[in-house]
Amino acid sequence: MGKLDGKVAVITGGTTGMALAGAKLFVDEGAHVFITGRRQEALDEAVKQIGRNVTGVQGDAADLDDLDRLYDTVKREKGSLDVLWASAGGGEPAPLGEITEAQFDTWFGLNARGTLFTVQKALPLFNDGGSIFMTGSNASLGAFPGWSVYAGSKAVQQAWARVWLNELKDRRIRVNVLTPGQVATAKQEELFDEDTKRQFESLIPRGRMGRPDEIATAALFLASDDSSYVNGMELVVDGGTTAI
């Protein structure tokens, strides 16, 4: 018996990294999973890797028409939804003094505005007792120079989780934030050279970056009844970086 038997889950930004690892695990635990991403080729490859009980829907989580298309597909194929993991997000370094309007609009457009509408547009399909969680970042808990736009655009989630769980309490829908630290993903490879990665690792009490499967297991906890009494919490999975 799987922890997500018969459940329907949506994972935005699910074609690589920790969200792909989560999508595989959710399917292994009995769910049907809808994953999204902007690149059709990466989406097709992820669907192939997952292999069963998965639907790929191409789209940008910052684009409200794409979100409508996503939920139209969920409604047509499955009728309703039990789990939403709003994981699509990103950022780039920009120290105060050099932040451009375009950087602000891009990252708040995806991490804040996109996440809010990803959740809001899912609500008509949500079954009572469902689980919503969003991928935050421990950048919003630490004070990493150069990352204020990213940190700010993710910090909203902690406030939203608390307000939304209160608004959704009659439907018993839980809302939480899953907050990773440094995790070895494609985005990390793109952003950081080996020296920078070593510097980051020196700040992590656990002594190394996280692996995507270590975020996936935390996501399964939040998605499943294992966390049935966990509501409005931020689950920080960062090897202890922001605990010290």
Ligand SMILES: NC(=O)c1ccc[n+]([C@@H]2O[C@H](COP(=O)([O-])OP(=O)(O)OC[C@H]3O[C@@H](n4cnc5c(N)ncnc54)[C@H](OP(=O)(O)O)[C@@H]3O)[C@@H](O)[C@H]2O)c1
């Ligand atoms: N990696 C880390 O160390 C780390 C740490 C803390 C928090 N996070 C957060 O964890 C999440 C995943 O991060 P990651 O490092 O795995 O990122 P990533 O490698 O850049 O992207 C992962 C997935 O998201 C998709 N994606 C990116 N932008 C999207 C958009 N606008 N709409 C829909 N899909 C989109 C990507 O596919 P396409 O490019 O094809 O769209 C890919 O499938 C993000 O919210 C990130 O902020 C990451």
